[in-house]
Amino acid sequence: MHIILNGEQTVISSQSLHAMIVEKGFDPDTVIAEVNFQLIKKNDWEQTTLNEGDTVELLSFVGGG
């Protein structure tokens, strides 16, 4: 399945948001996730199913300001 992950076309084999985050090597404890510009709370990641063409943004807090 293809999704747009942080602006890049990406192929994934996972069905859930949580599984995709793990599949792509991100740390689930430190990222914030949006699917199609809707913020998804961490408790809902495993129940959030990804679909072909979804736009996923993974964000985290960094130094700045």
Add this chain to the structure above:
Amino acid sequence: MSTKETDDTLYFGDVPFTSRLLTGTGKFASRDIIAPMLEASGSELITVALRRVDPNAKEKDILQYIPKLVRILPNTSGARTAEEAVRIARIAREAGCGDFIKIEVITDMKYLLPDNAGTLKPPRSWPRKALSSCPI
């Protein structure tokens, strides 16, 4: 670190601060010195930015280096438009950073000069339950 109210107490919204030193996090040589610096300086407010995750980054989330009693001031420096600034503000609040937000809209990516008109625009479109906005 405790906040003692004095005649010189600074308030952002209804939150008191005894220190007027606001700390940025963009130039630390090591994140391990953030906590000792905050303790030594007495600064009670520290800025952070929200960015797309870099899968190659080796350091942990910066929030893990900031003592719990220090108030987080997320900024919207990643925003190019007022709408993006509002989006970042909402994400930061949902992510547990509280109701503070430092508004920045930056369109000059070479010198990082703020877009003043864009920076002043977001509060008009804040959600009804507004955040404490703090353009600096």
